[in-house]
Amino acid sequence: MTAWIHQWTPHLPAGRAAARVLCLPYVGGGADSYRPWADAMPPGVDLLAVELPGHGRRLPEPPAAGLAEIIEALTPLAARPGPPLVLFGHSMGALLAYALCRALNACAAPPAALVLSAMSPAHLVDRTAQRALAENPGALLEHVRELGASPPEVLRAPALRELVLRTMRADLGLLASFPDAATDPLPARTAVLALSGHSDRLYPPHTVAAWEPFAERWEGMRVVPGGHFFPFQDDTVPRLVAALADRRIQSPARPTRP
Structure with a gap:
């Protein structure tokens, strides 16, 4: 992979994945935080994670100058032809994932699904x-x-x-x-799911639920036990994301809400 993206399912040779999960980091977080998720991925699902400049293994590098630099670097990598793509972002990563999703839509390479975890839309930050x-x-x-x-x-x-x-x-x-989310919702070809920690004091469930107007194909919000870092406390969230990716393999085109 590149310096920007790490692959945590090395048993999958290049070009052999049936679906991809690309994870984006929380404030101060690195790609390594998603490494344990590899065990939850079903056969054929490739787990990838973003390493931002100045984070994790790139800690000595200067941090990115702003959102535009990050999205400009990630868009061509995520837009490469391949199997269905699921974007997952936790906390700040949810805002990054939303911005990347819009950039992918603009270049006609939309992700199959977007999972927004423990974060409100930017206007509520x-x-x-x-x-x-x-x-x-x-x-x-x-x-x-x-x-x-x-x-x-x-x-x-x-x-x-x-x-x-x-x-x-x-x-x-x-x-x-982060700029406020655009008023036109993400098109229905991208399923949008929100996740919230039941005890999250930073972004409680009602703030995460505010994403609903920004999706034509809203798959709802799930409240999971735990605080702000609930996705990393057990295997509940990685298995949920893995199941979402697996459904993209089984039925990649679902134009309407369930």
Whole structure:
């Protein structure tokens, strides 16, 4: 794959997948967070994950300058001819997945399905709070510690800690700068499913449900036990996404709502 996209189902040779799942990261997250999902994928489903500049294995690189740079890099990769594509985005990744979905529609390469997890549409994001957190070093470091995504030994090393905080500042700035979702809904050829954590205090279920007007083919919202990081607490969500991809293999064209 490329620096931008990692493949977590290496047992699938290039060109042999019957469906693809492409996962996009949360604030500060990397492609490795999706690696455990590979065990949940049925035969023929290729699990891919985006690694943004300044994240994960690309941590030493400068973060992307903005949304346009990310979408311009990912669109030709995701639009390559191939089997049905399912986009999954968690938290900030949901906004990235939505923006990528619109770009793929614009170049006549729509995904078969879009899964938006633990995030509201951009117009409901508290942009002021995101910017304030990005600009407060002490609060930002405490936020990183609370998330638990960075090992304590990384945060104790000054050089590594600064790289992590640089990435978080960039992601929070990106989150605060997402344009409001376009008013015209995604066309019915893309099924849209939303997921929410029952105990998510950052983006509770009613905010995630606000995606419904942005899809012609709305497949509903499922509320899953857990907090903001519910997709990574057990195999419930990866198996749900795998089943969605498997359905695309069995019946790739479903023009109307179920």
